[in-house]
Amino acid sequence: MPVKARQPLPPLPELTDAQRRGADCVFCATPLRNRASVDLGMRRRTEQGQQLTIHPRRCAAACRPGSASAALPPPTPGLIAQLSARTTLDRTGSGRTFASLLITHPAPQFESVDPVVVERLMLGVAVTLGAVPAVLPTVVPGRAPSFSVDRVSLVSAGALVHFDGTPWSMRIAESPGWSRVVASLGRVLIVVGLDELSPVASAAEVDEYIECAGAADRLYATVSSVADRRRRAALRRP
Structure with missing residues (x-):
């Protein structure tokens, strides 16, 4: 039975804490509370030598990095x-x-x-x-x-x-x-x-x-x- 590849995620350093824990869309950073969303499954990553577990979710409607709503910059x-x-x-x-x-x-x-x-x-x-x-x-x-x-x-x-x-x-x-x-x-x-x-x-x-x-x-x-x-x-x- 073929196994469907998991959707690739943006690089870990680009993700906010809210995106890592699944509160915001991992791709476009839209807050997901009270919104339809898709659970992308637990992922394990390494950051600065430490093992991390993240729980990414995305908008129910398709969104892509680089779309109009993608990756709002943090305040300078x-x-x-x-x-x-x-x-x-x-x-x-x-x-x-x-x-x-x-x-x-x-x-x-x-x-x-x-x-x-x-x-x-x-x-x-x-x-x-x-x-x-x-x-x-x-x-x-x-x-x-x-x-x-x-x-x-x-x-x-x-x-x-x-x-x-x-x-x-x-x-x-x-x-x-x-x-x-x-x-x-x-x-x-x-x-x-x-x-x-x-x-x-x-x-x-x-x-x-x-x-x-x-x-x-x-x-x-x-x-x-x-x-x-x-x-x-x-x-x-x-």
Whole structure:
């Protein structure tokens, strides 16, 4: 009986942690939670002399490396330093407090930017955080259908956000009240916007951004646990 050859995979160094464990498509990096997918079977690989076991999956519909949706790049140190972050404390409809972190691309003050380029950069940010398209009920500014492990860690001068595919972390400015709630809950809602937002936007403008982006499916989100200690080198925000 003939044996069908297993589908070859991209090189191991090119795969994010999410792709290795089957959370994202191994070919195009599309988040697979709540999506039809194909299990490609357990694979054993060697990396830096260590034996690893990965569990790749792919989209149910055929996708290929090099297709339009393939291999979003991880954020570069320059992009990480540019990103805008807003910390917020809010309550659910049942009155429970939660902490959220909105990450956006800053809108330039004098020059125009290509929205297609911004979208691709921010999709890369979202994918490397394990975020998926957000579900936004009217009572909560972001509810994520995914859970990520230790994307955030608290440090003496604020917090760090950790991405797959890069050793650099994003530093979040100190906000004592927000940090206390995050430390108490042990989790934080991370929301990534695909469109630019002014770094000096008012609270009302941020609310409008979330409402419009949510209605247009332009937000990605994940609930992350909080790491006990700093994991990676941090980029200081300029």
